[in-house]
Amino acid sequence: MLIAMAGLPGVGKSAIADAIGERLGLAVVSVDPIESAILQAGIDGDQPTGLAAYLVAETLADAVLQSGRGVIVDAVNAVTPAREQWVRLAARRDVAVRFIAVECSDPEVHRSRLESRERDLAPLEEPTWHAVERSLDEWEDWSGESADVRRLTIDTLRPLEECVAEAVEFVRA
Template identity: 65%
Template sequence: MAGLPAAGKSTLADILGARLSASVVSVDPIESAILEAGIDSDQPTGLAAYLVAETIAGLVLESGHDVIVDAVNGVDPAREQWVGLAKSRGETLRFIEVICSDPEVHRERLEARGRRLPHLNELSWHAVEQSLDEYLPWAGASAAVPRITLDSARPLGVNVDAALAFITT
């Protein structure tokens, strides 16, 4: 999964995980746990969370199960991490990028969400707008991986069906 915060990645990841009997590994709860352990927020806790997610995803793959990684994946190093993991395990990788083309809906979702991550501050709309500026175009090895972009302004069922068709072809 890839996309800005509150674009709808987690909702889609959870539904796909249930439908495909795949494990969902989400970076945000991992980062919250790292912060809960007492690691200062001025440390690279986001990077640490991605690395922990990669380790967990690798273990899931080794056990013979599919995995969905739920993360922003807004920069090449993050995307390349998943390319490397899939390649090292001989697995097929597909990226599902989730956008929300309606800024008002996106903002409403952000402001209404109530994640139970007590050590991870909810983002402001301004922070999401800044994330958009930092969200890089797809390049390098990740650009060669099959990718679908789904707009969460569309009905959820339409996106679930499109994602399932993309994953299973």
């Protein structure tokens, strides 16, 4: 199985992905640490490091699937091409694919989480609240092949444990 997370920075995708992975024994491949490593290697930030990180994540997720294990891809997945990347990978490996869309319906809580998190991913810079607002404006509706995939939307205003329990139930169904 391939589970692809989706949601703006700071909504709680990684916390949920990590908890699901731990509970179900699934590998978690996260795009942000990959992009950080690309930048650490000296690749200029003006280059498409985000795209490169998604492609590396796809390669890693593919290797996990080839080994017979399931994988969770932890990424923003804001646009249709990114989402369909995971649909195509699941089809190539003949495994089920699910999306878990994560949101935080209270902008003040979301902003507070974003501004207080510390992930130690230098030189990758943490997004500002202004950048997240811009990302929201650029967020694409679910369309194409990814629109047909089973998807759960979780609002992280609820306690993490409730969100994780709902996600685990969704994945197992």
